[in-house]
Amino acid sequence: MSWLLPSAIAVPLLAAGLTVLVGRRLAAQRVLAATGVTFTLGAAIALLVQADRGGPVVAQVGGWAAPAGITLVADRFSAIVLTVSAAMLVAVLAYAVGQLGRDALDWWFHAKYLVLTAGVAMSLLTGDLFNLFVGFEMMLIASYVLLTVRTGPSQVRSTVSYVVINLVASALFLVLIAFTYGATGTVNLADLAGRLSEIDPAVSEGLGLLMLVVFGIKAGLFPLFMWLPDSYPTAPAPVTAIFAGLLTKVGVFVIIRTQTLLFPSEGPSTLLLFVAGATMVVGVLGAIAQNDVKRILSFHIISQIGYMIMGLGFLSVAGLTAAILYITHHIVVKTGLFLVGGLVETEQGTGALHRTGGLLHRRPIVAVLFLPLALSLAGIPPFSGFVAKLALVQEGVALGRGVIVAVSLAVGLLTLFSMTKIWSATFWGEPAESAGRAGSGVLAATAVVVATSLAVTVFAQPLIELSARAATELLDPAIYITAVLGGG
Amino acid sequence: MSLISLAVAAILFGVGTYLILQRALSRIIIGLGLVSHGANLLIVIGGGFGGVPPILSEGVDPATVADPLPQAMVLTAIVITFGVTALLLALALRSYLLTGTDEVExxxxxxxxxxxxxxxxxxxxxxxxxxxxx
Structure with a gap:
């Protein structure tokens, strides 16, 4: 089954090349895009089943043995995140095709989308620091182009800051690779885990902090988040939805992977918990100050990242279980919320709260799609966010970390407040002028995402058990190291 | 030798950081290029001292060859930086055509x-x- 690992990356890339070859035949492009993305989803599910039954799946690309060659690894954690991400990629592709003209306006939309898919898959599956850099770059370059095509002055302005910040982060990533290679002589994550414990602890701690900064920029951690709410809202709805759902979460994934694998330590980390709390508070306060649907939602990405880092900060099985649950729930809910934001913009021509209103009477279906997602984001039972938040709070109380628990509950309340703000300005009040009508395709795609989010609640118990197994695996780096390097 | 390379990398980072902090997009792009060069240079330094070309054949002692991995990594990184810089230049031109200035607002x-x-x-x-x- 290890052939699935490289093909989950190669098939969408190949499809991307073919979409360019078929030229302006939209139907052929759509078939290729759907095939590529669905293949990655299928491979992700197969890898998840395999990794859950028989431990991490490992492939040594090109047949070179582990520390020298290119290693791809799927353990439970990466397979879970890849499965959810690929599912969202499929749903958003359907939305983009359904939103009439989005992919017809931009001939290379499908090629870029497929490269993005390959980049996400590579970042999640790679077992090597330099390939992680390449995976990030694939993902980011696709995202730069998706953001800039057919743009006006406002998009160019915000894309410039997005590209520049990410390039600075990439340069820092290269510095990190240089220092790591200079200090240890390897960039293979499994090999690094062993060698980092042999070098000077001060050097290894420095590398750990540099990693936190580099991946913190990608994930949007406090105080490195400022690029995010500036750049995301200007893109078209399906593009923002997939960025919001996936890109920052890949950063969180890498933070969790590197902190657990390379710098294993006992007990809660006060630094991570502080960062988590600050990220939550700053994100939610930023959201309250905004007056546009997409900008409010963008600030909420930041605040929600805090919850995931809070789970990591506990550094316990229950804490990581909650973090994995949170990532799963968040990818689905955030993608869905941005898709609904796109529906609001289609219906009313704008997402600015002072110009929208009365959508509840005109298109109740949009309100029906928005409500479960908004309540889930705030953590109201019985929606998926509640399951994840409950797990976090329980573990926080069990570890006696009262401050972060109080902060997380207060932020949940403020989240609900800002969701109410969207609700009352968009769905209640005097009906605003109608600008258009969302088609059945986009509504169906959004409905699928909402249904997935509800399924997270319905199947909460098996999902918690799976996440707990993944968390146990994460906290025992020996499993990962043995799988990659063999018996040694 | 290594000390000189390190000093060069430090200068590249310093000048690059200064340029990135400017408002004009063209300066930012040059700054990003310099910082990336500095990072690439660091990777080469991280690979240790040079040696004979890393082509294993008869009569070549593996202990004397240069480390090929950092060179492969730097080549990849250079190509990526090249592509992104080209994209940024296109963006800068677009921004200039749309707004008439080179400033980031x-x-x-x-x-x-x-x-x-x-x-x-x-x-x-x-x-x-x-x-x-x-």
């Missing part, structure tokens, strides 16, 4: 929120920009 929404809090203190954005040019 403030976020209009941020400015609006700031004005709500400090209606008087907020300086005129155009004035602010001229200052930077001067």
């Amino acid at each position: 403030d976020d209009p929404e941020d400015r609006r929120v700031a004005r709500e809090v400090h209606p008087v203190v907020e300086p005129d954005p155009d004035e602010d920009m001229h200052e930077v040019v001067a």
Whole structure:
């Protein structure tokens, strides 16, 4: 089954090349895009089943043995995140095709989308620091182009800051690779885990902090988040939805992977918990100050990242279980919320709260799609966010970390407040002028995402058990190291 | 040798950082190029001292060859930086054609929120920009 690992990356890339070859035949492009993305989803599910039954799946690309060659690894954690991400990629592709003209306006939309898919898959599956850099770059370059095509002055302005910040982060990533290679002589994550414990602890701690900064920029951690709410809202709805759902979460994934694998330590980390709390508070306060649907939602990405880092900060099985649950729930809910934001913009021509209103009477279906997602984001039972938040709070109380628990509950309340703000300005009040009508395709795609989010609640118990197994695996780096390097 | 390379990398980082902090997009792009060069140089330094070309054949002692991995990594990184710089230059041209300036402007929404809090203190954005040019 290890052939699935490289093909989950190669098939969408190949499809991307073919979409360019078929030229302006939209139907052929759509078939290729759907095939590529669905293949990655299928491979992700197969890898998840395999990794859950028989431990991490490992492939040594090109047949070179582990520390020298290119290693791809799927353990439970990466397979879970890849499965959810690929599912969202499929749903958003359907939305983009359904939103009439989005992919017809931009001939290379499908090629870029497929490269993005390959980049996400590579970042999640790679077992090597330099390939992680390449995976990030694939993902980011696709995202730069998706953001800039057919743009006006406002998009160019915000894309410039997005590209520049990410390039600075990439340069820092290269510095990190240089220092790591200079200090240890390897960039293979499994090999690094062993060698980092042999070098000077001060050097290894420095590398750990540099990693936190580099991946913190990608994930949007406090105080490195400022690029995010500036750049995301200007893109078209399906593009923002997939960025919001996936890109920052890949950063969180890498933070969790590197902190657990390379710098294993006992007990809660006060630094991570502080960062988590600050990220939550700053994100939610930023959201309250905004007056546009997409900008409010963008600030909420930041605040929600805090919850995931809070789970990591506990550094316990229950804490990581909650973090994995949170990532799963968040990818689905955030993608869905941005898709609904796109529906609001289609219906009313704008997402600015002072110009929208009365959508509840005109298109109740949009309100029906928005409500479960908004309540889930705030953590109201019985929606998926509640399951994840409950797990976090329980573990926080069990570890006696009262401050972060109080902060997380207060932020949940403020989240609900800002969701109410969207609700009352968009769905209640005097009906605003109608600008258009969302088609059945986009509504169906959004409905699928909402249904997935509800399924997270319905199947909460098996999902918690799976996440707990993944968390146990994460906290025992020996499993990962043995799988990659063999018996040694 | 290594010390000189390190000093060069440090200078590249210093100058690059200064340029990235400017308002003009063309300077930012040059700054990003310099910083990436500095990072690439660091990787080469991280590979240790040079040796004979890393082509294993008869009569070559593996202990004397140069480490090929950092070179492979730097080549990849250079190609990626090249592509992204080209994209940024295209963006800079687009930005110039659309707005007529080379400046990166403030976020209009941020400015609006700031004005709500400090209606008087907020300086005129155009004035602010001229200052930077001067």
